[in-house]
Amino acid sequence: EIVLTQSPGTLSLSPGERATLSCRASQSVSNTNLAWYQQKPGQAPRLLIYGASSRATGIPDRFSGSGSGTDFTLTISRLEPEDFAVYYCQQYGSSPPNLPFGGGTKVEI
């Protein structure tokens, strides 16, 4: 079973700064199945990044994803006020099929 560990738990930054969020898998995983989501209070999660580095429809280019194997990164190049939220990574496990999530990183002002 794949376990995803996100760090840090909380990231305190200011608008305009760069945010770097980490997601580490307990075993090597496929890049094609690594996704990132953004969740704001009272809202459903929103898909940001899929395939480790592809932006979902309508996602600004200040969001970028990278990584391979066990280490993946979500980078927000310049934080906008609306980017302060919780971010989750998610992978696909095949034996048996499952969709584990990381514990989340809160990006706060």
Added chain:
Amino acid sequence: QVQLQESGPGLVKPSQTLSLTCTVSGGSISSGAYYWSWIRQHPGKGLEWLGYIHYTGSTYYNPSLKSRLTILVDTSKNQFSLRLSSVTAADTAVYYCARRTNQKNLDYWGQGSLVTVSS
């Protein structure tokens, strides 16, 4: 634009069965490319995948809930549903339905439905 909407009771008594339905609009649930998923979020906590179903009826469940969980699909109504039996207070959560793509991500989500387990 695909939309998903959860519906069902907001309050369930302990030991009873929690039942929720997700209605899909703007697209067919019978598209072979997708699996229709349930995810929950305990208050103030992270996301937990519960399971998903293909329109053919193939299901995959979180092993930790498999003994209590049933996911069904009704293609005639473009709906899928979740049934969680023998609930306790630990099952109090916001329940989301979502669409899983071929790339194993969740691209469309419902707004979520808060279910409280309490007598």
